Amino acid sequence: MLLESRFATREVAEAAKGPAITAAVAAATALGTAILSHNAEAWAAGLAADVVVNTPGNAVARRESVIRFFDAGLIAYHSITSIIELAEARGDLVVLMGEEVVTPKDGAPHAGKIVHRRFTDVFRKEPDGVWRLTIRQATNISAQ
Numbered sequence: 001m002l003l004e005s006r007f008a009t010r011e012v013a014e015a016a017k018g019p020a021i022t023a024a025v026a027a028a029t030a031l032g033t034a035i036l037s038h039n040a041e042a043w044a045a046g047l048a049a050d051v052v053v054n055t056p057g058n059a060v061a062r063r064e065s066v067i068r069f070f071d072a073g074l075i076a077y078h079s080i081t082s083i084i085e086l087a088e089a090r091g092d093l094v095v096l097m098g099e100e101v102v103t104p105k106d107g108a109p110h111a112g113k114i115v116h117r118r119f120t121d122v123f124r125k126e127p128d129g130v131w132r133l134t135i136r137q138a139t140n141i142s143a144q
Helices: 010-015 019-036 040-045 063-071
Strands: 002-007 047-054 060-062 077-090 093-104 115-125 131-143
Touching: 002 010, 002 019, 010 077, 019 040, 019 077, 019 093, 019 115, 019 131, 040 047, 040 063, 047 063, 060 063, 093 131
Parallel strands: 002 077, 047 131
Antiparallel strands: 047 060, 077 093, 093 115, 115 131
């Protein structure tokens, strides 16, 4: 089980020192940890009530569907590496963009392969002060 997140450039790492971006990156790390440990409660807690995802399977899914995918084992990985190429705060939103390299397992699509994808994650600071994923777009670019 491996979770790694790094910044693509020194400039992105510097931008990520802002408190909003630091909090959003921590929220993204918590979601990654929940995936790797298959912790459904932590996974759901990291999703905004109105989360919408353009999935790597080329479908749009809302919260209930995303949770169902997780419960069904369609979101299951041995490892996740995120290379953050953009980290930008915009009011109560933080945008993270870059590349992910995942190794799906068990019944997840592309299990046993190394999957490269492009991603855009938007985190929002909720009224309770917690940063949650509100928008995600992910596109697989290769599965080897």
